[in-house]
Amino acid sequence: MVQACKVFLTCLLFLRLVASQYLFPDQTDVGAGYPRLIDATTEELVTGLESGLFTSVDLVNAYSTRILEVNSTLNVVTELNPDALSIAAQLDAERANGTTRGSLHGMPILIKGNIGTADKMSTTAGSFALLGATLPQDSGVAAKLRAAGVVILGKTNLSQWANFRSTNSTNGWSAFGGQTLGAYYPQQDPSGSSSGSGVASSLGLALATLGSETSGSILSPSQQNNLVGIKPTVGLTSRALVIPISERQDTVGPMTRTVRDAAYLLQAIAGKDPNDNYTLAQPFENPPDYVGALNFSSLHGKRIGIPRNIITGGAGVRPVLVAFESAIQTVRRAGATVVDNVNITAYALDQYLNGNASLIVVEADFVSDLPEKYLSKLVTNPQNVRNLADVRNFTQRFPPEDYPDRDTGIWDGALALGFNNSSPQFWAAYQNNLEVAGRQGILGLLTNYSLDALMLPTDFSAGLPALIGTPVVTVPLGFYPANTTVVRNRRGTLVRRGPNIPFGLSFLGPAWSEASLIGYAYAFEQRTMARNQVQPYLVPTAELANNVSNTHASSRF
Secondary structure (H helix, E strand, O other): OOHHHHHHHHHHHHHHHHHHHHHOOOOOOOOOOOOOOOOHHHHHHHHHHHOOOHHHHHHHHHHHHHHHHHHHHHOOOOEEEOOHHHHHHHHHHHHHHHOOOOOOOEEEEEEEEEEEEOOOOOOOOHHHHHHOOOOOOOOOHHHHHHHHEEEEEOOOOOOOEEEEEOOOOOOOOOOOOOOOOOOOOOOOOOOOHHHHHHHHHHOOOOOOEEEEEEOOOOHHHHHHOOEEEEEEOOOOOOOOOOOOOOOOOOEEEEEOOHHHHHHHHHHHHHOOOOHHHHHHHOOOOOOOOOOOOOOOOOOOOOOOOHHHOOOOHHHHHHHHHHHHHHHHHHHHHHHEEEEEEEOOHHHHHHHHHHHOHHHHHHHHHHHHHHHHHHHOOEOOOOOOOOOOOHHHHHHHHHHOOOOOOOOOOOHHHHHHOEEEEEEHHHHHHHHHHHHHHOOOOHHHHHHHOOOEEEEEEEEEEEEEHHHHOOOOOEEEEEEEOOOOOEEEEEOOOOOEEEEEEEEEEEOOOOOOOHHHHHHHHHHHHHHHHHHHHHOOOOOOOOOHHHOOOOOOOEEEO
8 A cells, every 4th residue: 555655756756857847848048037946045045035036935846845855866855845835925925025033044954854843744763663743832942943944845865764673784774765865876875864954965965954963874875865964952053842862862953054144044943941951050041143153264363173093994085185185284274283193091092992881872862862752742643652652663663764775773782771861870971971072082082282172074973072062063075986886775776986986074062062063164165166076966946036826746755
């Protein structure tokens, strides 16, 4: 039955795409004055909206057509918001009356499929266990988006349960959404878990996207899809009614094509939320001016450290390391002092590479947080899943969940712990994390060497900040060369490394240092413009000029 539905939906999508191309021929014509949507920025779209060149309804139509064009190949978006056009029309009316809610007024944004919305869309984390479940209200970040005038255009696919179910699955696969693919090489691994958000933003299927991260789930798909990604300090953005893994590590952040767009989006979602007590620890009443932090001279006079002993890997990562050395010179030329070989302690390195405390913390948090912070909040719960054991039982018994081919190994380990995040065993593991990543890790380096930030290839930037909830910003750095040998994932189904696949550079700092990190990333981006060096192999041809009247889009793929 499920397979038959997918075949029907694929046929429907194809017919709609054919119809849109018949009604709106010559899709490659950007049109005079219209921004090219794969590159369009917030400020370009604001200019077009303010001048009356196009409307928010036009933007919804154009982005929806682009999604329809590539979704059957790349499987990026699981649902379009059936209310998007009416919301856009309301926002257009507000603009016509002289009212705007901010820089993102009327802008279509896609959000990851684990970010809760109290509307006609599903929030599933890619699992049929949550299909049909409803929420009493929007998640904290979705509510902030709406307050800022954003049109939530739809939900993106993700690695199921944010990559926290199986030991043998693939990045970008979920039972509900299928397999997402990257657009820089055929069958490209999109990375995860914010896989669909990464691919969607890279192809201009919306102005920008939101992802979530526990350890690497914004940073990794951002770099793999040639994007800027901000992994905020835990507590800068609300996690209320975002399907959780770990309250100590989860965070929600922007995935965009430019640092400036990332700053605009972070500005909209940052701030306190009484439904997430971590946000109440923010050391400011209102978040800093992240857009104001965009300064070409941000690196001048700063001390940037390179923790070399975190960087590992063989010959396969040589292109990344060569580009990284070039990036160091760029940072020096921008006026920064680069302090090399500021290495974490031997104990911290051993625990980081070989210890199990980090896994214990997220497993125990998940056992507690899934029922307490999400499942117990549901208004309707068709599968009656009340805790992790219920979710595992459903997954193992419902064939479309692809068990046992894709196991439940992570959940098995979490349930086998025999304790949750209120136990003494948990506390010991968490304190070890704070020591490893804190005093003996990145916080120790920042303090002991009087550094403003650390800099690493993004491949190596996520793990330690995850343990202590500190921020990271990744920016495009380069691409694997055309003669790169293709390396596939363990299943042999996806290309993990290959020609033209992007990689990134990360800036790391202490808690609440996003404004500084955004400034450093912007200064680097503006000197290199690395994102523009390679285009995806598959680019949607639909543009604004050809879709200003297209109102036909299916709400479910």
